[in-house]
Amino acid sequence: MYYQPEIETMPVDELRALQLTRMRESMRNAYENVPLFRERFDAAGVSPDDLESLEDLARFPFVVKQDMRDAYPFGMFARENKDVARIHASSGTTGQATVVGHTASDLANWGDCFARGIAMVGGSEDSTIQVSYGYGLFTGGLGAHAGGEAMGCTVIPTSSGNTKRQVQMMKDCKTDILACTPSYALLIADTAIEMGYDPATEFPISAVICGAEPASQNMKDEIAEKLGVQYCDVYGLSEIMGPGVAMECKERGGIHVAEDQFYCEIVDPETLEVLPDGEWGELVITTLVRECCPLIRYRTRDVTRIISEPCACGRTHRKIDYLRGRTDDMLIIRGVNVFPSQIEQVITEFPEIATQYQIILSNKGPLDRVELQVETVPEFPIDEVRKIEDLKSRLGAELKSNLQVAVEIKIVEPKTIERSMGKAKRVIDLREAKN
Amino acid sequence: MISQLTVFLANERGRLAAACRTLADAGFNMHSLVLADTADFGVVRIFCDRPDEAASLLVDAGYRAAVTPVIAVRVPNEPGGLARLLEFCDEAGMNVEYGYCYSVGEDGAIDVLKIEGTDAEERLAAAGFAVVRAEEIYAA
Numbered sequence: 145m146y147y148q149p150e151i152e153t154m155p156v157d158e159l160r161a162l163q164l165t166r167m168r169e170s171m172r173n174a175y176e177n178v179p180l181f182r183e184r185f186d187a188a189g190v191s192p193d194d195l196e197s198l199e200d201l202a203r204f205p206f207v208v209k210q211d212m213r214d215a216y217p218f219g220m221f222a223r224e225n226k227d228v229a230r231i232h233a234s235s236g237t238t239g240q241a242t243v244v245g246h247t248a249s250d251l252a253n254w255g256d257c258f259a260r261g262i263a264m265v266g267g268s269e270d271s272t273i274q275v276s277y278g279y280g281l282f283t284g285g286l287g288a289h290a291g292g293e294a295m296g297c298t299v300i301p302t303s304s305g306n307t308k309r310q311v312q313m314m315k316d317c318k319t320d321i322l323a324c325t326p327s328y329a330l331l332i333a334d335t336a337i338e339m340g341y342d343p344a345t346e347f348p349i350s351a352v353i354c355g356a357e358p359a360s361q362n363m364k365d366e367i368a369e370k371l372g373v374q375y376c377d378v379y380g381l382s383e384i385m386g387p388g389v390a391m392e393c394k395e396r397g398g399i400h401v402a403e404d405q406f407y408c409e410i411v412d413p414e415t416l417e418v419l420p421d422g423e424w425g426e427l428v429i430t431t432l433v434r435e436c437c438p439l440i441r442y443r444t445r446d447v448t449r450i451i452s453e454p455c456a457c458g459r460t461h462r463k464i465d466y467l468r469g470r471t472d473d474m475l476i477i478r479g480v481n482v483f484p485s486q487i488e489q490v491i492t493e494f495p496e497i498a499t500q501y502q503i504i505l506s507n508k509g510p511l512d513r514v515e516l517q518v519e520t521v522p523e524f525p526i527d528e529v530r531k532i533e534d535l536k537s538r539l540g541a542e543l544k545s546n547l548q549v550a551v552e553i554k555i556v557e558p559k560t561i562e563r564s565m566g567k568a569k570r571v572i573d574l575r576e577a578k579n
Numbered sequence: 580m581i582s583q584l585t586v587f588l589a590n591e592r593g594r595l596a597a598a599c600r601t602l603a604d605a606g607f608n609m610h611s612l613v614l615a616d617t618a619d620f621g622v623v624r625i626f627c628d629r630p631d632e633a634a635s636l637l638v639d640a641g642y643r644a645a646v647t648p649v650i651a652v653r654v655p656n657e658p659g660g661l662a663r664l665l666e667f668c669d670e671a672g673m674n675v676e677y678g679y680c681y682s683v684g685e686d687g688a689i690d691v692l693k694i695e696g697t698d699a700e701e702r703l704a705a706a707g708f709a710v711v712r713a714e715e716i717y718a719a
Protein backbone atom coordinates (compact mmCIF):
# COMPACT_ATOMS: atom_id res chain seq x y z
CA MET A 145 0.00 0.00 0.00
CA TYR A 146 1.36 3.37 -1.04
CA TYR A 147 0.41 6.92 -0.20
CA GLN A 148 1.74 8.46 -3.43
CA PRO A 149 2.26 5.41 -5.68
CA GLU A 150 3.26 7.41 -8.75
CA ILE A 151 6.12 8.99 -6.79
CA GLU A 152 7.08 6.13 -4.49
CA THR A 153 7.33 3.56 -7.30
CA MET A 154 8.57 5.93 -10.01
CA PRO A 155 11.00 4.20 -12.41
CA VAL A 156 14.55 4.93 -11.30
CA ASP A 157 15.60 6.82 -14.45
CA GLU A 158 12.57 9.11 -14.16
CA LEU A 159 13.34 9.60 -10.48
CA ARG A 160 16.95 10.58 -11.22
CA ALA A 161 15.77 13.03 -13.90
CA LEU A 162 13.30 14.53 -11.45
CA GLN A 163 16.03 14.81 -8.83
CA LEU A 164 18.32 16.63 -11.27
CA THR A 165 15.65 19.11 -12.31
CA ARG A 166 14.71 19.77 -8.71
CA MET A 167 18.33 19.96 -7.55
CA ARG A 168 18.99 22.75 -10.06
CA GLU A 169 15.94 24.65 -8.85
CA SER A 170 16.91 24.13 -5.25
CA MET A 171 20.44 25.35 -5.91
CA ARG A 172 19.15 28.42 -7.65
CA ASN A 173 16.87 29.11 -4.73
CA ALA A 174 19.81 28.76 -2.34
CA TYR A 175 22.23 30.73 -4.49
CA GLU A 176 19.90 33.59 -5.26
CA ASN A 177 18.30 33.99 -1.86
CA VAL A 178 20.79 32.88 0.82
CA PRO A 179 23.99 34.96 1.00
CA LEU A 180 25.94 32.11 2.58
CA PHE A 181 25.40 29.85 -0.41
CA ARG A 182 26.23 32.62 -2.88
CA GLU A 183 29.51 33.35 -1.04
CA ARG A 184 30.44 29.68 -0.74
CA PHE A 185 29.58 28.83 -4.34
CA ASP A 186 31.44 31.87 -5.64
CA ALA A 187 34.46 31.04 -3.50
CA ALA A 188 34.44 27.47 -4.84
CA GLY A 189 34.03 28.77 -8.39
CA VAL A 190 30.76 26.94 -9.01
CA SER A 191 27.27 28.10 -9.87
CA PRO A 192 23.95 26.27 -10.17
CA ASP A 193 24.43 26.27 -13.96
CA ASP A 194 27.39 23.90 -13.51
CA LEU A 195 25.11 21.15 -12.36
CA GLU A 196 24.67 18.99 -15.43
CA SER A 197 24.37 15.66 -13.70
CA LEU A 198 23.68 14.50 -10.16
CA GLU A 199 27.36 13.58 -9.85
CA ASP A 200 28.28 17.23 -10.39
CA LEU A 201 26.94 17.88 -6.92
CA ALA A 202 30.28 16.64 -5.60
CA ARG A 203 31.87 19.89 -6.88
CA PHE A 204 29.79 22.01 -4.54
CA PRO A 205 30.80 23.01 -1.02
CA PHE A 206 29.30 21.52 2.14
CA VAL A 207 27.32 23.25 4.83
CA VAL A 208 27.43 22.21 8.47
CA LYS A 209 25.35 22.82 11.55
CA GLN A 210 27.67 25.59 12.70
CA ASP A 211 26.80 27.55 9.55
CA MET A 212 23.17 27.44 10.63
CA ARG A 213 24.06 28.50 14.16
CA ASP A 214 26.07 31.39 12.81
CA ALA A 215 23.13 32.44 10.68
CA TYR A 216 20.79 32.55 13.68
CA PRO A 217 17.97 33.27 13.46
CA PHE A 218 16.98 33.89 9.84
CA GLY A 219 20.24 34.08 7.90
CA MET A 220 19.57 30.83 6.03
CA PHE A 221 16.01 31.75 5.03
CA ALA A 222 15.37 32.01 1.31
CA ARG A 223 11.91 33.47 1.80
CA GLU A 224 10.44 36.67 3.18
CA ASN A 225 8.52 36.60 6.40
CA LYS A 226 5.16 36.75 4.61
CA ASP A 227 5.87 33.39 3.01
CA VAL A 228 7.07 31.70 6.17
CA ALA A 229 4.31 29.60 7.67
CA ARG A 230 6.09 28.20 10.71
CA ILE A 231 9.44 27.98 12.37
CA HIS A 232 10.96 25.12 14.31
CA ALA A 233 14.13 25.22 16.33
CA SER A 234 16.57 22.67 17.62
CA SER A 235 17.11 22.52 21.34
CA GLY A 236 20.45 24.28 21.39
CA THR A 237 21.71 22.21 24.31
CA THR A 238 24.99 21.88 22.46
CA GLY A 239 25.28 25.54 21.59
CA GLN A 240 23.30 28.22 19.82
CA ALA A 241 19.87 27.03 18.72
CA THR A 242 19.22 26.67 15.01
CA VAL A 243 16.02 28.03 13.55
CA VAL A 244 14.46 26.46 10.48
CA GLY A 245 11.61 28.05 8.54
CA HIS A 246 8.90 26.31 6.57
CA THR A 247 6.57 27.70 3.90
CA ALA A 248 3.07 26.28 3.50
CA SER A 249 4.41 24.16 0.65
CA ASP A 250 7.30 22.90 2.82
CA LEU A 251 4.81 21.83 5.47
CA ALA A 252 2.63 20.07 2.89
CA ASN A 253 5.65 18.20 1.51
CA TRP A 254 6.65 17.21 5.03
CA GLY A 255 3.18 15.83 5.71
CA ASP A 256 3.43 13.79 2.50
CA CYS A 257 6.79 12.33 3.54
CA PHE A 258 5.49 11.20 6.88
CA ALA A 259 2.20 9.96 5.39
CA ARG A 260 4.19 7.60 3.17
CA GLY A 261 5.48 5.99 6.34
CA ILE A 262 1.95 5.65 7.64
CA ALA A 263 1.15 3.72 4.45
CA MET A 264 4.27 1.61 4.99
CA VAL A 265 2.81 0.33 8.25
CA GLY A 266 -0.54 -0.36 6.60
CA GLY A 267 -2.22 2.85 7.70
CA SER A 268 -4.95 4.65 5.73
CA GLU A 269 -7.63 7.28 6.21
CA ASP A 270 -9.37 4.69 8.38
CA SER A 271 -6.48 4.64 10.85
CA THR A 272 -6.16 6.41 14.16
CA ILE A 273 -2.69 7.75 14.88
CA GLN A 274 -1.65 8.80 18.35
CA VAL A 275 1.16 11.32 18.31
CA SER A 276 3.12 11.04 21.53
CA TYR A 277 6.11 13.00 20.37
CA GLY A 278 6.41 16.35 22.09
CA TYR A 279 4.63 19.19 20.30
CA GLY A 280 6.41 22.49 20.03
CA LEU A 281 9.65 23.78 18.56
CA PHE A 282 10.78 20.14 18.35
CA THR A 283 9.77 18.76 14.96
CA GLY A 284 8.57 15.35 16.18
CA GLY A 285 5.03 16.18 17.30
CA LEU A 286 3.92 18.49 14.53
CA GLY A 287 5.75 16.44 11.88
CA ALA A 288 3.92 13.24 12.76
CA HIS A 289 0.73 15.25 13.16
CA ALA A 290 1.08 16.62 9.62
CA GLY A 291 1.61 13.09 8.33
CA GLY A 292 -1.53 11.85 10.02
CA GLU A 293 -3.56 14.73 8.63
CA ALA A 294 -2.13 14.32 5.13
CA MET A 295 -3.15 10.67 5.15
CA GLY A 296 -6.58 11.60 6.48
CA CYS A 297 -6.16 9.64 9.70
CA THR A 298 -7.88 10.45 12.95
CA VAL A 299 -5.08 12.18 14.82
CA ILE A 300 -4.84 12.04 18.61
CA PRO A 301 -2.38 14.77 19.58
CA THR A 302 -1.52 13.51 23.06
CA SER A 303 2.01 14.91 22.91
CA SER A 304 4.41 13.34 25.40
CA GLY A 305 3.84 12.89 29.12
CA ASN A 306 1.07 11.59 31.39
CA THR A 307 1.83 8.05 30.34
CA LYS A 308 -1.15 6.38 32.02
CA ARG A 309 -3.47 8.64 30.12
CA GLN A 310 -1.59 7.77 26.93
CA VAL A 311 -2.35 4.11 27.61
CA GLN A 312 -5.99 4.85 28.36
CA MET A 313 -6.40 6.85 25.14
CA MET A 314 -4.65 4.15 23.20
CA LYS A 315 -7.06 1.56 24.50
CA ASP A 316 -10.31 3.55 24.55
CA CYS A 317 -9.83 5.45 21.27
CA LYS A 318 -8.54 2.35 19.50
CA THR A 319 -5.21 3.74 18.37
CA ASP A 320 -3.82 1.90 15.35
CA ILE A 321 -0.49 3.67 15.06
CA LEU A 322 1.65 5.22 17.76
CA ALA A 323 4.27 7.82 16.82
CA CYS A 324 6.87 8.70 19.46
CA THR A 325 10.48 8.21 20.45
CA PRO A 326 11.56 4.59 20.95
CA SER A 327 12.26 5.10 24.64
CA TYR A 328 8.79 6.55 25.10
CA ALA A 329 7.19 3.70 23.14
CA LEU A 330 8.86 1.27 25.53
CA LEU A 331 7.70 3.26 28.56
CA ILE A 332 4.13 3.31 27.22
CA ALA A 333 4.29 -0.46 26.63
CA ASP A 334 5.66 -1.12 30.11
CA THR A 335 3.12 1.20 31.69
CA ALA A 336 0.28 -0.58 29.90
CA ILE A 337 1.60 -3.90 31.17
CA GLU A 338 1.91 -2.50 34.71
CA MET A 339 -1.68 -1.31 34.46
CA GLY A 340 -2.67 -4.93 33.90
CA TYR A 341 -3.12 -4.93 30.14
CA ASP A 342 -1.49 -7.02 27.49
CA PRO A 343 -1.32 -4.40 24.75
CA ALA A 344 -0.07 -6.95 22.22
CA THR A 345 -3.34 -8.84 22.35
CA GLU A 346 -5.84 -6.50 23.96
CA PHE A 347 -5.17 -3.25 22.08
CA PRO A 348 -5.93 -2.78 18.37
CA ILE A 349 -2.57 -1.02 17.84
CA SER A 350 -0.72 -2.49 14.86
CA ALA A 351 2.27 -0.20 14.32
CA VAL A 352 4.67 2.23 15.90
CA ILE A 353 6.59 4.90 14.01
CA CYS A 354 9.62 5.75 16.10
CA GLY A 355 12.59 7.99 15.66
CA ALA A 356 14.48 11.05 16.93
CA GLU A 357 16.85 9.03 19.10
CA PRO A 358 19.03 5.96 18.65
CA ALA A 359 17.53 2.55 19.39
CA SER A 360 19.26 -0.81 19.25
CA GLN A 361 17.70 -3.67 17.34
CA ASN A 362 17.02 -5.36 20.68
CA MET A 363 15.06 -2.36 21.86
CA LYS A 364 13.06 -2.20 18.61
CA ASP A 365 12.26 -5.90 18.91
CA GLU A 366 11.20 -5.45 22.50
CA ILE A 367 8.82 -2.62 21.58
CA ALA A 368 7.41 -4.61 18.66
CA GLU A 369 6.88 -7.64 20.86
CA LYS A 370 5.37 -5.89 23.87
CA LEU A 371 2.92 -3.86 21.79
CA GLY A 372 2.39 -6.53 19.13
CA VAL A 373 3.19 -4.14 16.30
CA GLN A 374 5.21 -3.49 13.15
CA TYR A 375 8.11 -1.22 14.03
CA CYS A 376 8.78 1.58 11.58
CA ASP A 377 12.02 3.48 11.98
CA VAL A 378 11.71 7.11 10.91
CA TYR A 379 14.72 9.26 10.16
CA GLY A 380 14.74 12.99 10.07
CA LEU A 381 16.48 16.01 11.41
CA SER A 382 15.15 19.44 12.11
CA GLU A 383 17.76 21.21 9.96
CA ILE A 384 16.55 19.30 6.92
CA MET A 385 12.85 19.08 7.78
CA GLY A 386 11.97 16.77 10.65
CA PRO A 387 10.78 13.17 10.87
CA GLY A 388 9.98 11.70 7.47
CA VAL A 389 13.21 12.26 5.52
CA ALA A 390 13.39 8.47 5.46
CA MET A 391 10.99 5.79 6.69
CA GLU A 392 11.13 2.01 7.07
CA CYS A 393 8.80 -0.27 5.13
CA LYS A 394 7.70 -3.68 6.34
CA GLU A 395 10.46 -5.41 4.36
CA ARG A 396 12.89 -3.71 6.76
CA GLY A 397 16.61 -3.87 5.96
CA GLY A 398 16.92 -0.09 5.89
CA ILE A 399 14.94 3.14 5.67
CA HIS A 400 13.53 4.48 2.38
CA VAL A 401 14.65 8.04 1.71
CA ALA A 402 12.02 10.32 0.18
CA GLU A 403 14.25 10.68 -2.86
CA ASP A 404 11.93 13.00 -4.74
CA GLN A 405 12.50 15.52 -1.96
CA PHE A 406 16.03 14.75 -0.75
CA TYR A 407 19.25 13.70 -2.42
CA CYS A 408 21.62 11.68 -0.29
CA GLU A 409 25.36 11.22 -0.61
CA ILE A 410 27.71 9.27 1.61
CA VAL A 411 31.11 10.84 2.13
CA ASP A 412 34.23 9.77 3.94
CA PRO A 413 34.18 11.99 7.03
CA GLU A 414 37.95 12.48 6.82
CA THR A 415 38.59 13.05 3.13
CA LEU A 416 35.06 14.23 2.30
CA GLU A 417 35.23 12.18 -0.89
CA VAL A 418 31.91 10.78 -2.09
CA LEU A 419 31.76 7.04 -1.45
CA PRO A 420 29.99 4.48 -3.65
CA ASP A 421 26.64 3.02 -2.62
CA GLY A 422 27.05 0.37 0.05
CA GLU A 423 30.01 1.97 1.81
CA TRP A 424 29.61 3.39 5.28
CA GLY A 425 30.28 7.05 5.85
CA GLU A 426 28.69 10.35 6.70
CA LEU A 427 25.26 11.09 5.30
CA VAL A 428 25.11 14.34 3.34
CA ILE A 429 21.69 15.61 2.30
CA THR A 430 20.66 18.10 -0.35
CA THR A 431 17.08 19.28 -0.18
CA LEU A 432 15.28 19.28 -3.52
CA VAL A 433 12.00 21.06 -2.82
CA ARG A 434 12.50 23.01 0.39
CA GLU A 435 11.54 26.62 -0.26
CA CYS A 436 12.30 28.46 2.97
CA CYS A 437 15.50 26.72 4.06
CA PRO A 438 17.11 24.96 1.12
CA LEU A 439 20.28 23.12 2.06
CA ILE A 440 22.93 22.05 -0.41
CA ARG A 441 25.21 19.26 0.83
CA TYR A 442 24.35 19.46 4.50
CA ARG A 443 26.69 17.25 6.57
CA THR A 444 24.40 15.42 8.97
CA ARG A 445 27.23 13.79 11.00
CA ASP A 446 25.06 10.65 10.96
CA VAL A 447 26.86 7.52 9.85
CA THR A 448 25.06 5.15 7.50
CA ARG A 449 25.33 3.76 3.99
CA ILE A 450 23.13 3.78 0.92
CA ILE A 451 21.38 0.53 0.05
CA SER A 452 20.56 0.64 -3.63
CA GLU A 453 19.27 -2.91 -4.11
CA PRO A 454 15.59 -2.94 -5.12
CA CYS A 455 13.17 -3.42 -2.23
CA ALA A 456 10.47 -6.09 -2.33
CA CYS A 457 7.92 -3.47 -1.23
CA GLY A 458 8.02 -2.02 -4.75
CA ARG A 459 9.29 1.41 -3.77
CA THR A 460 12.09 2.58 -6.03
CA HIS A 461 13.50 5.09 -3.58
CA ARG A 462 16.80 3.89 -2.18
CA LYS A 463 17.28 3.13 1.48
CA ILE A 464 19.82 4.23 4.00
CA ASP A 465 20.94 1.68 6.57
CA TYR A 466 20.08 2.00 10.25
CA LEU A 467 22.32 4.67 11.70
CA ARG A 468 25.57 3.42 13.09
CA GLY A 469 26.38 6.49 15.14
CA ARG A 470 27.72 9.98 14.71
CA THR A 471 30.93 10.90 12.94
CA ASP A 472 32.02 12.58 16.19
CA ASP A 473 32.22 9.09 17.73
CA MET A 474 34.21 7.56 14.91
CA LEU A 475 37.60 6.04 15.62
CA ILE A 476 40.19 5.45 12.95
CA ILE A 477 42.12 2.33 13.87
CA ARG A 478 44.83 1.18 11.52
CA GLY A 479 43.10 3.19 8.85
CA VAL A 480 39.76 1.47 9.40
CA ASN A 481 36.74 3.49 10.52
CA VAL A 482 35.30 1.95 13.67
CA PHE A 483 32.30 3.12 15.66
CA PRO A 484 31.83 2.31 19.33
CA SER A 485 28.26 1.37 18.44
CA GLN A 486 29.59 -1.53 16.34
CA ILE A 487 31.51 -2.83 19.32
CA GLU A 488 28.48 -2.34 21.53
CA GLN A 489 26.34 -4.29 19.08
CA VAL A 490 28.71 -7.26 19.25
CA ILE A 491 28.86 -7.12 23.04
CA THR A 492 25.08 -7.25 23.31
CA GLU A 493 25.16 -10.56 21.44
CA PHE A 494 27.18 -12.06 24.29
CA PRO A 495 24.98 -12.65 27.34
CA GLU A 496 28.09 -13.58 29.35
CA ILE A 497 29.40 -10.02 29.04
CA ALA A 498 28.10 -7.10 31.10
CA THR A 499 27.10 -3.93 29.27
CA GLN A 500 29.95 -1.81 30.56
CA TYR A 501 32.98 -1.71 28.34
CA GLN A 502 35.96 0.45 27.63
CA ILE A 503 38.14 0.71 24.55
CA ILE A 504 41.77 1.60 25.05
CA LEU A 505 43.77 2.65 22.03
CA SER A 506 47.53 2.78 22.11
CA ASN A 507 50.31 2.66 19.55
CA LYS A 508 53.54 1.40 20.94
CA GLY A 509 55.36 0.58 17.74
CA PRO A 510 54.04 1.19 14.28
CA LEU A 511 50.56 -0.30 14.69
CA ASP A 512 47.56 0.84 16.64
CA ARG A 513 46.68 -1.52 19.42
CA VAL A 514 43.08 -1.91 20.51
CA GLU A 515 42.20 -3.33 23.86
CA LEU A 516 38.60 -3.90 24.79
CA GLN A 517 37.99 -4.20 28.50
CA VAL A 518 34.84 -6.00 29.49
CA GLU A 519 33.39 -7.55 32.59
CA THR A 520 31.57 -10.84 32.82
CA VAL A 521 28.08 -10.90 34.26
CA PRO A 522 28.00 -12.11 37.90
CA GLU A 523 26.50 -15.47 36.86
CA PHE A 524 29.40 -16.30 34.57
CA PRO A 525 31.44 -19.26 35.92
CA ILE A 526 34.73 -17.57 36.69
CA ASP A 527 36.03 -20.79 38.21
CA GLU A 528 37.15 -22.29 34.94
CA VAL A 529 40.02 -20.62 33.13
CA ARG A 530 39.11 -22.53 29.98
CA LYS A 531 35.64 -20.95 29.84
CA ILE A 532 37.05 -17.47 30.34
CA GLU A 533 39.65 -18.01 27.63
CA ASP A 534 36.98 -19.46 25.36
CA LEU A 535 34.78 -16.41 25.91
CA LYS A 536 37.70 -14.13 25.09
CA SER A 537 38.48 -15.90 21.86
CA ARG A 538 34.85 -16.02 20.72
CA LEU A 539 34.37 -12.34 21.44
CA GLY A 540 37.66 -11.50 19.73
CA ALA A 541 36.72 -13.48 16.64
CA GLU A 542 33.29 -11.88 16.42
CA LEU A 543 34.76 -8.39 16.74
CA LYS A 544 37.42 -9.13 14.17
CA SER A 545 34.81 -10.26 11.67
CA ASN A 546 32.59 -7.24 12.35
CA LEU A 547 35.20 -4.51 12.54
CA GLN A 548 37.96 -5.90 10.31
CA VAL A 549 40.35 -4.92 13.07
CA ALA A 550 41.97 -7.23 15.60
CA VAL A 551 40.91 -6.42 19.14
CA GLU A 552 42.60 -7.73 22.25
CA ILE A 553 40.04 -8.69 24.82
CA LYS A 554 40.78 -8.14 28.46
CA ILE A 555 38.31 -9.43 30.97
CA VAL A 556 38.56 -7.20 33.99
CA GLU A 557 37.33 -7.25 37.55
CA PRO A 558 33.99 -5.61 38.30
CA LYS A 559 34.05 -1.86 38.71
CA THR A 560 37.34 -1.54 36.86
CA ILE A 561 35.35 0.26 34.22
CA GLU A 562 34.15 3.56 35.46
CA ARG A 563 30.42 3.94 35.80
CA SER A 564 28.96 7.29 35.06
CA MET A 565 25.47 8.64 35.40
CA GLY A 566 25.57 10.45 32.10
CA LYS A 567 27.42 9.53 28.97
CA ALA A 568 30.05 6.98 29.93
CA LYS A 569 33.62 7.46 28.82
CA ARG A 570 33.89 4.51 26.48
CA VAL A 571 37.06 5.30 24.62
CA ILE A 572 40.46 6.12 26.03
CA ASP A 573 42.85 7.12 23.28
CA LEU A 574 46.45 6.95 24.43
CA ARG A 575 47.88 7.05 20.94
CA GLU A 576 50.65 9.48 20.24
CA ALA A 577 50.17 11.52 17.12
CA LYS A 578 52.14 10.21 14.19
CA ASN A 579 53.87 12.69 11.99
CA MET B 580 31.34 -31.65 48.25
CA ILE B 581 33.53 -28.86 49.47
CA SER B 582 32.58 -25.26 48.91
CA GLN B 583 35.61 -23.65 47.35
CA LEU B 584 35.86 -19.89 47.27
CA THR B 585 36.85 -18.74 43.78
CA VAL B 586 38.01 -15.21 43.05
CA PHE B 587 38.68 -13.67 39.65
CA LEU B 588 41.56 -11.17 39.79
CA ALA B 589 43.28 -8.97 37.28
CA ASN B 590 46.89 -10.09 36.86
CA GLU B 591 48.17 -6.86 38.34
CA ARG B 592 50.47 -6.06 41.19
CA GLY B 593 48.73 -5.99 44.54
CA ARG B 594 45.43 -7.58 43.56
CA LEU B 595 46.03 -10.87 45.39
CA ALA B 596 47.28 -9.02 48.45
CA ALA B 597 44.20 -6.82 48.44
CA ALA B 598 41.83 -9.78 48.21
CA CYS B 599 43.64 -11.61 51.01
CA ARG B 600 43.61 -8.49 53.17
CA THR B 601 39.87 -8.11 52.65
CA LEU B 602 39.32 -11.67 53.88
CA ALA B 603 41.81 -11.29 56.74
CA ASP B 604 40.28 -8.08 58.03
CA ALA B 605 36.89 -9.79 58.17
CA GLY B 606 38.39 -12.67 60.15
CA PHE B 607 38.32 -15.41 57.52
CA ASN B 608 41.02 -18.01 58.07
CA MET B 609 42.32 -19.72 54.95
CA HIS B 610 43.33 -23.38 54.86
CA SER B 611 44.63 -23.53 51.31
CA LEU B 612 45.06 -21.24 48.35
CA VAL B 613 46.09 -21.97 44.80
CA LEU B 614 46.34 -19.57 41.92
CA ALA B 615 45.78 -20.34 38.24
CA ASP B 616 47.27 -17.45 36.34
CA THR B 617 47.16 -16.29 32.74
CA ALA B 618 48.77 -13.27 31.10
CA ASP B 619 46.03 -10.88 32.11
CA PHE B 620 43.98 -12.49 34.83
CA GLY B 621 44.18 -15.08 37.57
CA VAL B 622 41.68 -17.39 39.22
CA VAL B 623 42.28 -17.90 42.93
CA ARG B 624 40.87 -21.01 44.58
CA ILE B 625 40.63 -20.94 48.33
CA PHE B 626 39.49 -23.21 51.14
CA CYS B 627 38.46 -21.03 54.06
CA ASP B 628 35.94 -20.96 56.85
CA ARG B 629 32.38 -19.90 55.99
CA PRO B 630 32.99 -19.80 52.22
CA ASP B 631 29.52 -18.47 51.33
CA GLU B 632 29.97 -15.54 53.67
CA ALA B 633 33.45 -14.95 52.34
CA ALA B 634 32.14 -14.85 48.76
CA SER B 635 29.42 -12.35 49.69
CA LEU B 636 31.97 -10.21 51.46
CA LEU B 637 34.22 -10.11 48.41
CA VAL B 638 31.35 -9.44 45.99
CA ASP B 639 30.22 -6.56 48.17
CA ALA B 640 33.78 -5.26 48.15
CA GLY B 641 33.71 -5.21 44.35
CA TYR B 642 35.36 -8.53 43.53
CA ARG B 643 34.08 -11.15 41.14
CA ALA B 644 33.84 -14.06 43.57
CA ALA B 645 31.78 -17.21 43.74
CA VAL B 646 31.49 -20.51 45.56
CA THR B 647 32.32 -23.60 43.51
CA PRO B 648 31.59 -27.17 44.61
CA VAL B 649 34.70 -29.36 44.36
CA ILE B 650 35.64 -32.82 45.57
CA ALA B 651 38.43 -33.39 48.08
CA VAL B 652 39.99 -36.83 48.48
CA ARG B 653 42.47 -37.84 51.18
CA VAL B 654 45.29 -39.92 49.73
CA PRO B 655 48.18 -41.61 51.50
CA ASN B 656 51.56 -39.89 51.48
CA GLU B 657 53.25 -42.36 49.17
CA PRO B 658 54.15 -42.71 45.49
CA GLY B 659 51.04 -43.30 43.37
CA GLY B 660 48.56 -41.69 45.75
CA LEU B 661 47.40 -39.16 43.19
CA ALA B 662 48.04 -41.35 40.16
CA ARG B 663 45.60 -44.03 41.39
CA LEU B 664 42.91 -41.43 41.91
CA LEU B 665 43.33 -39.87 38.47
CA GLU B 666 43.54 -43.23 36.74
CA PHE B 667 40.24 -44.19 38.31
CA CYS B 668 38.65 -40.97 37.06
CA ASP B 669 40.05 -41.56 33.61
CA GLU B 670 38.86 -45.15 33.40
CA ALA B 671 35.45 -44.21 34.74
CA GLY B 672 35.11 -41.52 32.05
CA MET B 673 34.99 -38.70 34.60
CA ASN B 674 36.32 -35.48 33.10
CA VAL B 675 38.56 -33.54 35.50
CA GLU B 676 38.31 -29.80 34.83
CA TYR B 677 41.20 -28.99 37.12
CA GLY B 678 42.88 -30.23 40.26
CA TYR B 679 45.44 -29.36 42.87
CA CYS B 680 46.95 -31.00 45.94
CA TYR B 681 48.27 -30.03 49.29
CA SER B 682 49.92 -32.04 52.05
CA VAL B 683 48.35 -32.40 55.45
CA GLY B 684 50.83 -33.32 58.19
CA GLU B 685 53.20 -36.27 57.73
CA ASP B 686 50.93 -39.02 56.58
CA GLY B 687 48.54 -37.68 54.00
CA ALA B 688 47.61 -35.25 51.28
CA ILE B 689 44.38 -33.72 50.09
CA ASP B 690 43.72 -33.89 46.36
CA VAL B 691 41.11 -31.42 45.19
CA LEU B 692 39.32 -32.11 41.95
CA LYS B 693 36.69 -30.29 39.92
CA ILE B 694 34.91 -33.01 37.99
CA GLU B 695 32.12 -32.62 35.45
CA GLY B 696 28.79 -34.14 36.38
CA THR B 697 26.97 -34.54 39.65
CA ASP B 698 27.65 -38.11 40.73
CA ALA B 699 31.46 -38.07 40.82
CA GLU B 700 31.71 -37.90 44.59
CA GLU B 701 29.42 -40.90 45.09
CA ARG B 702 31.34 -42.92 42.55
CA LEU B 703 34.67 -42.13 44.17
CA ALA B 704 33.34 -43.03 47.61
CA ALA B 705 31.86 -46.27 46.23
CA ALA B 706 35.24 -47.13 44.78
CA GLY B 707 36.80 -46.82 48.22
CA PHE B 708 38.43 -43.41 47.97
CA ALA B 709 38.51 -41.38 51.19
CA VAL B 710 36.25 -38.50 50.22
CA VAL B 711 36.68 -35.64 52.65
CA ARG B 712 33.69 -33.93 54.21
CA ALA B 713 33.57 -30.14 54.37
CA GLU B 714 33.64 -30.04 58.17
CA GLU B 715 36.99 -31.84 58.16
CA ILE B 716 38.49 -28.87 56.34
CA TYR B 717 36.75 -25.74 57.54
CA ALA B 718 34.09 -24.39 59.83
CA ALA B 719 30.86 -23.89 57.90
